[in-house]
Amino acid sequence: MTSVARRPVPARDAGSEAYPGQRQPAAPARAGASHGPRARARAVPSKKEGGGASTRVVLAVIALGAAAVIALWWHSTPDVSGLGGWLTGAGEVLGLLAGYGVVVLVALMARLPPLERGIGTDQLARWHAMGGRYVVCVVWAHALLIVWGYAVEAHTSVTGETAALLTQYPDVLMATVGGFLLLGVGLISMRAARRRVRYETWYYLHLYTYLAIALAFSHQFADGAAFVNNLAARFWWSAMYLTVAVLIIWYRFVAPLRSFARHGFHVIGVRQEGPGIVSVYIGGSRLDELDAEPGQFFRWRFLTRSLWWSSHPYSLSAAPGKDLLRITVKDLGDHSQALARLQPGTRVIAEGPYGAFTATGSGRGVVLLAGGVGITPLRAMFATLPGPVTLIYRASSTEDVVFADELDAIAAARGATVHYVIGSRAELGGDPLSPRVLRSLAPAIDEQDVYVCGPDGMASAAITALRAAGVPKRSIHRESFEF
Numbered sequence: 082m083t084s085v086a087r088r089p090v091p092a093r094d095a096g097s098e099a100y101p102g103q104r105q106p107a108a109p110a111r112a113g114a115s116h117g118p119r120a121r122a123r124a125v126p127s128k129k130e131g132g133g134a135s136t137r138v139v140l141a142v143i144a145l146g147a148a149a150v151i152a153l154w155w156h157s158t159p160d161v162s163g164l165g166g167w168l169t170g171a172g173e174v175l176g177l178l179a180g181y182g183v184v185v186l187v188a189l190m191a192r193l194p195p196l197e198r199g200i201g202t203d204q205l206a207r208w209h210a211m212g213g214r215y216v217v218c219v220v221w222a223h224a225l226l227i228v229w230g231y232a233v234e235a236h237t238s239v240t241g242e243t244a245a246l247l248t249q250y251p252d253v254l255m256a257t258v259g260g261f262l263l264l265g266v267g268l269i270s271m272r273a274a275r276r277r278v279r280y281e282t283w284y285y286l287h288l289y290t291y292l293a294i295a296l297a298f299s300h301q302f303a304d305g306a307a308f309v310n311n312l313a314a315r316f317w318w319s320a321m322y323l324t325v326a327v328l329i330i331w332y333r334f335v336a337p338l339r340s341f342a343r344h345g346f347h348v349i350g351v352r353q354e355g356p357g358i359v360s361v362y363i364g365g366s367r368l369d370e371l372d373a374e375p376g377q378f379f380r381w382r383f384l385t386r387s388l389w390w391s392s393h394p395y396s397l398s399a400a401p402g403k404d405l406l407r408i409t410v411k412d413l414g415d416h417s418q419a420l421a422r423l424q425p426g427t428r429v430i431a432e433g434p435y436g437a438f439t440a441t442g443s444g445r446g447v448v449l450l451a452g453g454v455g456i457t458p459l460r461a462m463f464a465t466l467p468g469p470v471t472l473i474y475r476a477s478s479t480e481d482v483v484f485a486d487e488l489d490a491i492a493a494a495r496g497a498t499v500h501y502v503i504g505s506r507a508e509l510g511g512d513p514l515s516p517r518v519l520r521s522l523a524p525a526i527d528e529q530d531v532y533v534c535g536p537d538g539m540a541s542a543a544i545t546a547l548r549a550a551g552v553p554k555r556s557i558h559r560e561s562f563e564f
């Protein structure tokens with residue numbers, strides 16, 4: 082195992098990562114002030130500490146909303162009797178819950194800053210994916226129970242009742258088309274299917290969810306017993322849909338454009354960091370107003386002919402400065418590959434900052450555990466986290482290690498330790514991140530916060546090893562590069 086520990090040596094703060102092509106007099110001063118001493122002196126605010134509380138509050142609000150929906154059904158259903166009545170009643174309550182559920186699912190993805198920062202995009206995406214599966218099932222259970230209940234009450238067949246509803250009620254027909262769209266989106270989002278389609282294909286097909294919701298909306302008021310004679314319920318239900326629509330438009334479209342106009346993001350230059358890995362330096366004005374923190378990411382839309390139509394998430398690989406941001410990207414596909422060819426001056430829409438992978442401020446000391454390109458957010462945190470910090474950097478070969486000089490210089494300047502764990506398992510003669518190895522590299526690891534970022538397999542194995550090494554679950558923070 083190659084494990085190099087660097088111990089304190091007074092040195093220049095390598096957090097001063099000015100783009101080499103910047104004007105000489107300006108660059109060092111600007112970057113030094115932005116990324117180095119200022120960042121280190123700043124008390125990193127604790128957003129993560131409240132993470133558990135935010136999660137509980139959000140889940141409680143969602144549950145309260147669901148309870149209110151059930152109360153609405155209860156209020157509008159004076160009497161349930163007979164098999165037909167029970168089936169219809171169950172179908173109605175599920176229909177209301179489905180109508181509420183889609184709004185919650187969309188709200189989770191509206192990129193609301195308090196949710197993004199308090200809970201984290203990856204957690205929100207997991208809730209969205211899990212909730213989506215339930216909502217699709219609830220939508221179809223609602224449709225089947227209603228049709229069955231009506232058929233029982235009218236003494237007709239289920240097929241006859243289905244045909245009657247689809248031919249005599251245009252709103253029901255539209256909602257059925259919406260239901261099929263939701264089912265389609267659900268199917269392509271299943272893990273097995275998603276692996277087979279390009280991310281962009283999946284993403285754009287996913288947008289049919291909005292069409293599905295629009296198609297299903299009117300049948301709720303036209304045919305839903307809870308709304309037909311209840312103006313107040315219609316008002317509040319519409320307000321809920323409208324609020325989420327406004328939030329989506331604001332945070333996904335208006336806010337990024339406002340930020341683009343205000344900060345004037347543009348590419349300053351691109352630097353090769355290693356084989357297939359480049360850093361992109363992005364300039365702009367008043368970037369400190371973004372309130373971005375090391376560990377966070379932005380969604381970047383580079384306004385070139387081939388890249389403008391999609392935005393991709395990349396973490397900051399250096400602490401954000403007043404007029405300079407840096408990302409570091411490994412070429413894994415079309416987008417990441419194209420970044421090496423970006424020209425200085427290219428305009429950029431940067432949406433963010435996002436993510437709750439930030440300092441907890443617990444003061445217990447920190448271990449950063451990076452795998453491959455997962456070093457990027459940890460590199461930014463390494464320069465800025467207060468207190469004792471140990472960085473463990475796992476890479477399969479020396480060529481895959483980026484920022485070695487910067488990391489060594491930061492370690493020296495702040496008295497931190499960096500361990501490079503390099504080589505394949507076979508070369509290293511065993512598990513390079515076993516509990517025993519982790520404890521030997523960071524003896525106080527079980528009392529410290531541990532931040533993990535790397536390929537999913539490596540990160541999951543590392544978390545298992547951390548738990549075995551005695552690190553409590555609440556002290557382990559993970560950033561995933563996959564939503």
Ligand SMILES: Cc1cc2nc3c(=O)[nH]c(=O)nc-3n(C[C@H](O)[C@H](O)[C@H](O)COP(=O)(O)OP(=O)(O)OC[C@H]3O[C@@H](n4cnc5c(N)ncnc54)[C@H](O)[C@@H]3O)c2cc1C
Nearest residue numbers: 280392393394395396409410411414415416417457562563
């Ligand atoms: C929070 C976060 C932070 C990240 N930070 C970094 C970083 O600092 N450095 C780095 O090299 N990579 C980072 N990534 C990964 C990076 O976003 C993807 O590698 C990149 O988007 C791949 O796009 P592509 O077209 O080059 O490759 P593709 O072959 O199109 O995609 C490869 C995989 O990347 C993911 N992906 C593709 N497009 C998107 C998108 N628009 N949004 C979300 N995921 C997408 C999908 O899982 C896909 O399977 C990060 C990802 C996330 C979620």
